Amino acid sequence: MKLTSLETRWAEAALGAIFPGSSDVGLTDIRAMDMRGFLDQVLHAVPTQAAIGLRVAVWIVALAPIFLLGRFATIVGLTQPDRERLVATLVASRSYAVRSLVLILKTIGALLYAGDDAVRARMLVASHAGTMVPLRLGRGRAA
Amino acid sequence: MSFEHDHSHDAFPDEALPEGSVVDGAELARDIDEAFDFVVVGTGAAGAVAAHTLARAGFSVAMLEEGPWVKTREFGDRVYEAFRRMYRDVGTQVLEGHSYIPLIQGRCVGGSTVMNSAIAHRTPEDVLGQWDADFGLGAHVSASTLEPHFDALERELNAHAVADDVLGENNRIFLDEAAKDGLPARKMHRYERNCRGSGRCVTGCPNGAKQGMNVSYVPWALSLGARLFASCRVERVTIEHGKATGVLAHATGDGARSKGRTVRLRARRGVLVAASTIQTPNVLRRSGLRSRALGEHFSCHPGYGVGGVFDNPVTMSFGATQGAESTHLRKSDRIKLETIGMPPELAAVRIPGIGGELMRRMGTFANVAVWAVVVRSEAEGTVRQGWGGRDRVKLSLTTRDVERTRNGTAILARMMFEAGAREVWPGIFGLPAVLTSIDQVRLIEEAPADSRLFSFITTHLFGAARMGPTPEGSVVGPDFQAHEARGLYVVDSSVFPTNLGVNPQHSIMGMSRLAATRIAEAARRTAAA
Ligand SMILES: Cc1cc2nc3c(=O)[nH]c(=O)nc-3n(C[C@H](O)[C@H](O)[C@H](O)COP(=O)(O)OP(=O)(O)OC[C@H]3O[C@@H](n4cnc5c(N)ncnc54)[C@H](O)[C@@H]3O)c2cc1C
Ligand code: SF4
Numbered sequence: 195m196k197l198t199s200l201e202t203r204w205a206e207a208a209l210g211a212i213f214p215g216s217s218d219v220g221l222t223d224i225r226a227m228d229m230r231g232f233l234d235q236v237l238h239a240v241p242t243q244a245a246i247g248l249r250v251a252v253w254i255v256a257l258a259p260i261f262l263l264g265r266f267a268t269i270v271g272l273t274q275p276d277r278e279r280l281v282a283t284l285v286a287s288r289s290y291a292v293r294s295l296v297l298i299l300k301t302i303g304a305l306l307y308a309g310d311d312a313v314r315a316r317m318l319v320a321s322h323a324g325t326m327v328p329l330r331l332g333r334g335r336a337a
Numbered sequence: 338m339s340f341e342h343d344h345s346h347d348a349f350p351d352e353a354l355p356e357g358s359v360v361d362g363a364e365l366a367r368d369i370d371e372a373f374d375f376v377v378v379g380t381g382a383a384g385a386v387a388a389h390t391l392a393r394a395g396f397s398v399a400m401l402e403e404g405p406w407v408k409t410r411e412f413g414d415r416v417y418e419a420f421r422r423m424y425r426d427v428g429t430q431v432l433e434g435h436s437y438i439p440l441i442q443g444r445c446v447g448g449s450t451v452m453n454s455a456i457a458h459r460t461p462e463d464v465l466g467q468w469d470a471d472f473g474l475g476a477h478v479s480a481s482t483l484e485p486h487f488d489a490l491e492r493e494l495n496a497h498a499v500a501d502d503v504l505g506e507n508n509r510i511f512l513d514e515a516a517k518d519g520l521p522a523r524k525m526h527r528y529e530r531n532c533r534g535s536g537r538c539v540t541g542c543p544n545g546a547k548q549g550m551n552v553s554y555v556p557w558a559l560s561l562g563a564r565l566f567a568s569c570r571v572e573r574v575t576i577e578h579g580k581a582t583g584v585l586a587h588a589t590g591d592g593a594r595s596k597g598r599t600v601r602l603r604a605r606r607g608v609l610v611a612a613s614t615i616q617t618p619n620v621l622r623r624s625g626l627r628s629r630a631l632g633e634h635f636s637c638h639p640g641y642g643v644g645g646v647f648d649n650p651v652t653m654s655f656g657a658t659q660g661a662e663s664t665h666l667r668k669s670d671r672i673k674l675e676t677i678g679m680p681p682e683l684a685a686v687r688i689p690g691i692g693g694e695l696m697r698r699m700g701t702f703a704n705v706a707v708w709a710v711v712v713r714s715e716a717e718g719t720v721r722q723g724w725g726g727r728d729r730v731k732l733s734l735t736t737r738d739v740e741r742t743r744n745g746t747a748i749l750a751r752m753m754f755e756a757g758a759r760e761v762w763p764g765i766f767g768l769p770a771v772l773t774s775i776d777q778v779r780l781i782e783e784a785p786a787d788s789r790l791f792s793f794i795t796t797h798l799f800g801a802a803r804m805g806p807t808p809e810g811s812v813v814g815p816d817f818q819a820h821e822a823r824g825l826y827v828v829d830s831s832v833f834p835t836n837l838g839v840n841p842q843h844s845i846m847g848m849s850r851l852a853a854t855r856i857a858e859a860a861r862r863t864a865a866a
Contacts, residue, residue, distance in 0.1 A: 214692050220700070221699060221700065236427075277692075282694075297686075304682050307682075308682040308684070309415045309682055313699075317699055317700075318703050
């Protein structure tokens, strides 16, 4: 199963809302990563049921502006702050099905985003009493 | 008989295997039809130990494994890659019920021991007492019958407490705080040799330190003459005139050459099914077993994680992945408290927020500790075969299970604040995503006991082919043999009458070793007669 190019654009907008990066924090924007390639890979690898779940999640997020904001637009038509607010509202939905499905997107996005070298390197920088301290990795004893 | 392993060589134990000992189904160019004394289905905790025990007793043994053999040198640190290559359904399995609970299993040589944390716990005596009192197993399975097996397993897999120099902050903070609070706790006992504290157990140990089955009993069985058929999925056990005679398997993997290839292995003395609590019942079902107990009484240990942000670095990327625990509340409250070091990808899912808020918190990841409550749940569910032959597992946690989770979460949150956390992330829907003071812990205690508000995960699985004295309420007898077919044995945790309240691998291996020892003795007696 593959997402259509329209669905892919929706998915990219949704993931971009969840992981927009931050220059203050020093984290890259997920839109600089190969989201399309990753989504194709995931949809090819997972069982049909999970692929359907992901697809439904994409549609929910894409069409949410119509139901939540009363605007005749998909997520692609919103500004970045509005996209973030939209996805945050969905994740906080009282409907268990809606929030669980949208969390699938966060999960898939996290696998790509936090799997990125630069993001990992930044995540492993500790803040120590207000300052940033790069952590030494592999300080375990030698074999 | 003593069995010494040579750990001095430089090669990892999954390298330099005896010539011809491994058949890779993904590369299969022809159908296979061979005969062995015993055929073992699955190479996880249960299957590997059983195969090794039988091979050591001098029998010819074949192991079949649905997944590939991913070698130590191939292990990376990216979760998606690990999910894709080594996890069943790319890590997307779920328990269906009132809520959806992710269920994680390995699908590779070594099974779930490849990605687990190698925590070793003997079966609690009160649990064995319950198995005796409620299920009449005492004469067959007891602390004294299991003891020699636990001793041997601990020796062979080098089970011991986490060393100080690889403890790491996540585990240390937990132990220090437990000591301050008077909560009995200890360093985990784990199967490892020279753990370097890389915190990468979830993606496979790159140092060959963790003694998963992929680097222990599987290669050890091969060195004793056993054969392994990897990437071969057993469709069914063949049963003729009420006796198991072998298995029929298909090659898995994408290889065009191997597509549709069949592997037929005949078993002269018996077939041991050890495909895990989820797959075993469906293998038995496909083999024609019709016991009413098949697929019933499935149980698990749901786990729930809590995050805390500290002023000083915690650095979950260093330290034994899971290195500290308290079982103090196991009997009274049916919960176990433990630490769990999370890789960035899995942590990112649980870090609260979306967009800018999420980014800010991801920036604090190196200062985050994660601890978890593991519940000995009361809920029972079912394992069935769904559409397309897929495993379908249903279970709804009881209100009391959720209350216990909630209480454990509150204890952990309080401990985190007392240990100096400036934020605690309870992750309970409807509560503030971030708690900033210990006074707010009461919000956790007051949260509704509804499983849909919690993000559980489960990796400890039991039941669904229960052991018992009579065919009415059970699938196998106390001799591990299916009531419906001679020579068909089930040796994994699907035979457990209940869950345990402690990490299951040791119990699974102990039971499997006990079973295989008895099966070998019976086969020897038959041969002598
Ligand atoms: C992430 C994680 C962490 C864990 N941490 C711990 C821990 O620290 N301590 C602990 O005690 N427990 C832990 N566990 C649980 C423990 O690993 C399992 O309980 C144990 O491995 C189960 O043993 P098993 O042999 O029944 O199944 P598995 O180890 O899952 O092995 C079953 C094998 O059978 C294969 N199989 C299934 N169907 C077929 C078929 N039809 N044909 C051929 N092969 C088949 C599977 O592919 C699999 O490789 C953890 C589990 C996970 C997933
Ligand atoms: S924490 Fe220890 S056992 Fe786990 S992967 Fe790292 S070295 Fe191996």
